Amino acid sequence: MTQKITIVENILSANDQIAQKNRALLDAAGVFAINIMASPGAGKTTFILKTLEALQGRLRLGVIEGDVASSIDAEKAAAAGIPAVQINTGGDCHLDAVMVANALPALPLTDLDLLIIENIGNLICPASFALGSHLNLLIASIPEGDDKPYKYPGMYRGVQALIINKIDLLPYVPFNMDYFRQGVEILNPGLVTFPVSAKTGEGMQAWADWLVERVQTWKQDLSR
Amino acid sequence: MHELPITQNILEIALRHAEQAGAKEIKQINIVIGKFSAFVDDSIQFYWSIIAQGTIAQNAVLHFERVPVEFTCLDCGTTYEPQEDAFACPHCLSPRIKITRGEELRVESIEIE
Numbered sequence: 237m238t239q240k241i242t243i244v245e246n247i248l249s250a251n252d253q254i255a256q257k258n259r260a261l262l263d264a265a266g267v268f269a270i271n272i273m274a275s276p277g278a279g280k281t282t283f284i285l286k287t288l289e290a291l292q293g294r295l296r297l298g299v300i301e302g303d304v305a306s307s308i309d310a311e312k313a314a315a316a317g318i319p320a321v322q323i324n325t326g327g328d329c330h331l332d333a334v335m336v337a338n339a340l341p342a343l344p345l346t347d348l349d350l351l352i353i354e355n356i357g358n359l360i361c362p363a364s365f366a367l368g369s370h371l372n373l374l375i376a377s378i379p380e381g382d383d384k385p386y387k388y389p390g391m392y393r394g395v396q397a398l399i400i401n402k403i404d405l406l407p408y409v410p411f412n413m414d415y416f417r418q419g420v421e422i423l424n425p426g427l428v429t430f431p432v433s434a435k436t437g438e439g440m441q442a443w444a445d446w447l448v449e450r451v452q453t454w455k456q457d458l459s460r
Numbered sequence: 461m462h463e464l465p466i467t468q469n470i471l472e473i474a475l476r477h478a479e480q481a482g483a484k485e486i487k488q489i490n491i492v493i494g495k496f497s498a499f500v501d502d503s504i505q506f507y508w509s510i511i512a513q514g515t516i517a518q519n520a521v522l523h524f525e526r527v528p529v530e531f532t533c534l535d536c537g538t539t540y541e542p543q544e545d546a547f548a549c550p551h552c553l554s555p556r557i558k559i560t561r562g563e564e565l566r567v568e569s570i571e572i573e
Contacts, residue, residue, distance in 0.1 A: 238487055242569045243477050247469045247491075329462050360498050361462035364565075386545050389529075390498050393563075422531075422547040422557045 251365055254333035258340065258368025265345035266458060267298070268451045269353060271331075271369035273391065275384075276357035278377040279401045283434040284354055288318060290444035295349040295451060300339050302331040303354050319343050330361035333368060350451055359388040370454065377401040382412045385419030392423040397430070399443065404433040463503035466565075467511060470504070473567045474517050483572035486517040490571075494527040494564035501526070520570075529562030 246252070262269050274280040280303070288297055299313050299320040313320035321342045323335050336353065343351070353369060355362045374395040376384055379402060385392045392398075398420065406413075420427055430446070432439030470491065478486050493499055501524040512518045532539045533549035534556040540549070548555045 238571050238573055239481070239483075240569055240571050241477055241481055243473065243567045244569075245473050245477075245567050247466055247473070247565045247567060250469055250472065251465070332465065364462065364497065364499075365465075383545060386547065389496050390563075393496070393559075418555055419547055422555050423559075425556070 248364060248366075251333045254337055255366035255368040258333055258336050259370070261340060262345070262351070262368060262370070263458065265348070266455060267345050267348045267351050268371070268454050269351040269367070269369040270371045270373050270447075271353045271355055271362075271367050272373050272375065273355045273359075273362045273395070274357060274375035274377075275359045275380060278357070278375045278380065279434050280354060280357060280375055283375055283399065283401055283432070284352060286434045286437070286440055287352070287444060287447075288313075288316070290440055291350065291448065292316075292318075294444075294448050296347055298343050298345075298348040298351045300336065300343075300351065300353040302335070303356050319348070325356060329356060329358050330365050331355050331367060332365045336367045349455070350447075359384070359391045363388075363391040363394045371396050371450070373397045373399065375399040375401050376416075378403060378405045378409050378411050382410075382416035383419075385416065385423055389423050392420055392427075395424065395427070397428045398424075400429060400431040401434055403431045403438065404436050463499055464507050466499055467504050467507035470522075470567060471508070471512055471515065471517060474520070474570050475515060477570055478516060478572050481572060483516065485573045486520040486570055487573060488521045488523055488571040489517070490523045490525065490568040492525045492527060492564045492566050492568050494562040495529045496559070496562040497565040499565065525568070527561050527564050530560045531557045532560045534558055 291297055297318050299318055301320055301322045321339045323339050372395040374391060430439055430443040432443055474486055474489050505522055508522055528541050530539055531542050533554050535554040536552040538549055538551040
C-alpha cells in the first residue's frame with residue numbers, strides 16, 4: 237500500500253539554518269558582513285580593492301575570498317594589514333553557508349567591524365545560498381547590458397544594495413539606464429543603488445560613506 | 461552544477477521523513493520548483509541517479525511541478541506571466557508589482573511503502 241506523506245519543506249532550509257548560525261556568530265562578535273556577488277568581469281576585484289582602500293582607517297576590515305579567479309589573494313590582503321581567508325571551493329559555482337562557517341574561525345572576528353565576502357562570479361547560483369551576511373550586494377556593470385535584471389531576476393530579488401560599475405563606459409556602450417532601472421525597481425522596489433566607476437573612482441566616496449554609516453548604525457543598534 | 465547540493469537536500473529531506481514514518485521504500489517524491497528559482501529538473505534527475513544509490517529512495521520517481529512566474533499589479537490588480545524582456549503590468553503599465561508565484565523550491569510530499 238502506497239502512503240502519501242505531506243512534507244512542504246524548503247529544499248534550502250539546511251543551508252538557511254547554518255546561515256543563521258553564521259549570523260549569530262557575527263552578531264556576537266560585532267562584525268557586519270557583506271556578501272558581494274557579480275557576474276565574471278563585472279569588476280568585482282577592483283571594486284573590492286578600492287572599497288578596502290576607501291575604508292581603511294575608518295573600519296577594521298577582514299576578507300573572505302571565495303572567488304578562485306580573483307587576484308585579491310590572502311597574502312596580498314595580509315600585507316595591507318587586512319586579515320583574509322581564502323576558501324578553496326574546488327570549482328564550485330557559489331559559496332554556501334557551510335564554507336563560510338568553516339572560514340570564520342580563521343579570522344580574528346572580535347577585532348573586526350566589517351567582513352567582506354567575495355562570492356564566486358556567477359549570476360545564478362549565489363542568489364539561492366544565504367551565507368549569514370547582513371548585506372547582500374550585487375555589482376552590475378555597464379558592458380554586461382541593460383537586460384540583466386530580466387535575465388537573472390533571482391539575483392536582483394535577493395540583494396539589499398546594488399552597484400552599477402563601469403559608468404565611465406556609458407558613452408561607448410549601448411545601455412538604456414531607464415530600462416535597466418525599471419527591471420530592478422519591479423524586482424526589488426526602492427533598492428539602494430550606487431552608480432560608480434571603480435576605475436576612475438567616481439561614485440566610490442558616496443558608496444563608502446553610506447557603508448560606514450550603515451555599519452555604525454548597525455553596531456549602535458546591536459549594543460542597545 | 462548548483463543542483464548537486466539541492467539534490468542532496470532533497471534526498472536528506474525525503475529520507476528523514478520516510479524514516480519517521482517507518483517506510484521500507486520511497487516510491488515518489490513530489491517537488492515544486494518555481495521558474496524564478498533557477499534550478500533545472502534534468503540536472504537534479506541526473507544527480508539523483510547517482511546519489512540515491514543504495515538508499516530506500518533509489519527507485520523513487522522524482523515528480524516536478526514547475527510553477528510559472530506570476531506577477532500581480534499593485535495598482536490595477538491584474539495577474540499575469542511577465543514576458544522575458546518586459547516586467548511592467550501589460551494592462552496599466554505600472555511598475556509596482558508583487559511576485560505572487562514562481563519562487564517556490566520545496567519538497568511537497570513523498571509517497572512511501
